[in-house]
Amino acid sequence: MPVAFVYHDDCLKHSNGPGHPERPERVAAIRDHLARRGLLDRLLVVRPEPCPIDLIARVHEPRYIEAIRRACERAPVQLDPDTAVSPGSWDAALLSAGGAVAACDAVVSGEPGAAFVCTRPPGHHAERDRAMGFCLFNNIAIAARRLQERHGLGRVLIVDWDVHHGNGTQHLFEDDPTVFYFSVHQYPFYPGTGSARETGRGRGAGFTLNCPMPAGAGDGEYARVFRQVLAPEIDRVQPEAILISAGFDAHRADPLAGMSLTEDGYAGMTSILRASADKHCGGRIISLLEGGYDLTALGASVEAHLRALGAFEE
Template sequence: MVTAVYSHPDCLLHVTPPGHAEQVARIEAVETALAAPDFAALDRRAAPLGDVADILRCHPQRYVDRIRAAVPEEGSVQLDPDTHVSPGSWNAALRGVGGICAAVDAVLAGEVSNAFVACRPPGHHAEVESPMGFCLFGNVAIAARRALDHHGLSRVAIVDFDVHHGNGTQDLLWNESRTLFCSSHQMPLYPGTGAAKERGVCGNVLNLPLAPETGGAEMREAYERVILPAVDAFQPELLLISAGFDAHLADPLAQLEWQVADFEWLTGKLCDLADRHCDGRVVSTLEGGYDLQALAASAAAHVQGLMERGG
C-alpha cells in the first residue's frame, strides 16, 4: 500500500491579513516540497468538505453557527487577537475536517497505509466554544471521535509535537477515556497551558513541557523517557499526529532548536509504535510551522518517513 496526501485548493482561499504568520504561503510551501520527484508515489487525494455532524462530535451547534456567521462576504474579520476569517475560511475549515476524517476512513479501510493532511487553517488550539491561535475547529480531536464513534475503535492515541501546546485538543478530549493525548511543547509560550499536572479526567492527557532552547538531543531523550513509553503502554488501534513544525530552530514564533533530522527521527519512532500496535495505521495533519523553508523541509521529511513505512 501507499501513503495518501489530502489537500484542496480551498485551503488557499483562507486569507489572513498581510504579515500574518498563518498565511497562504505556508500551504504553497508544503505543496511545492511534496511536488518533488521523490514524492511521485504519493496517493494524492482531494480533501472533501467535512460533515457538520462530525464537527458536532466535539463542538456544539451554537459554536458552529457562530463561526459560520462570522465569515464575511469580503475582507477579513478578527475573531480573537490571532484568528481571522475571510470569505473562503468556511470551506477551507471544512476541507481540514473533511480531509482528516477521509484519511481516517481510508486508513482504517486498508485503502492506504497512512496519510498526511496538508490543509489549513490548523486546528489544535480550537477549544469547545472558542476559536484560538489561528484555529477554528479541532480537526485532530474530531478525527479521533470519528474513529471511536463511527468506526468503533476502543483506543486512539494523539501525539502533538507542535511547539505550542494543543490546548484545544486537550479541551475537546479532556473527558474522553478512549483517547490518550500527548503533547510536547515549549513552556513558557502561547497559549500558556500544558503543564505536566494537567492530566485529564481519566488520566488521558500527558503533557511534556520543554524549556526554551531545547535541542534535538534533549527532545529525543524526553520522548524516549515520557511520551513513547506512554503510547506503547496505551496500545492504540490508531495513531493520530498533530504535526506542527514550528519547533524548528528557524521558526520565528518560538525558541526550540530542533532540526529537520529531529522531525525525521520522531516520525520514525511514532511509526514504530504504530507498526507494533495498529498495523502501521497513522494519520497526520498539518498544524504550525511559520518559517517557510523550514516548514517545507520538515514536512517533506515527515511525509518521506510515512512513505517509507507505507510502501
C-alpha cells in the same frame, strides 16, 4: 504501503489578513517543495470533501459552528487577537476538517498505510465553543471521533509536537479515557496551558501527559522524551490508531518560537511513532498539519516526516 497526501487548493482561500504568519503560502510551500523534489507523484494524493456539519458538531457546540459561518459571511472579521476569517474561510475550514475525515477513512480502509493532511486552517487550539490561536475547528478531535464512531476503534492516541500546547485538544478529551493526549511543547509559552500537572480529570485522569520543554531544546532532548517517556506510555495504552498534531514550528528556523529542532529531529520522532504504530495498531498513523511558519524549513521538515512514515520507500 503508500502514504496518502490529503490536499485541496481551496484551503488557500482562508486568510487571517496581511502579514499574518498563518498564511496560504504555507500549504503551497509544502506542495511545491514535494513537487520540485519529484516526490508528489509518489504519494497517494487525496482531494477531500467538505466535512459534514454533524461531524464537526461531535466536538464543537452547534451555536459556535453557526457563529463561524455567519462571521465568514460578514468577513473580514477578527475573532480574537490572533485569528480572523475571510470570505473563503468557511469553505477552507470545512475542507480542513474534511481532510481529517478523509485521511481516517483512507487509512482504516488499508489502502494507504499512513496519511498526512496538508490543509489549513489548523485546529489544535480550537476549543469546543471558541476560535483561538489561528484555529477554527479542531480537526484532530474530529478525526479521533471519526475513528471511534465510524470505524469502531476503541483507543486513540493523539501526539502533539507543535511548539505550542494544544489547549483545545486537551480540553476536549481530558475527561475521556478512550483518547490519550500527549503534548511536548515550549513552556512557558502561548497559550499558557500544558504544565506537567495537567494529567486529565475524572474518568480521564492519567490519560493526558504533558512534557513541557525549555526554550532551546532540540533533536536530542525531543528524542529522549519520545523514547523514555512516550514510548512506554504507548505500550501501556495500546492504541488502535495514532494521530499526530504535526506542527513544525519547533524548528530552529521558525520565527515564532525558540526551539532548536531540525528536519532530522522530526524524522526521528516520526520513526519512533511508526515503530509503535507497527507494534500496536497495524501501522495506522494519521498526521495533520498544525503550525510551521518558515516556508523553507516547513517544506523540508514535511519531506523528512513523510520519508520517516515510509512514503518514498521502494
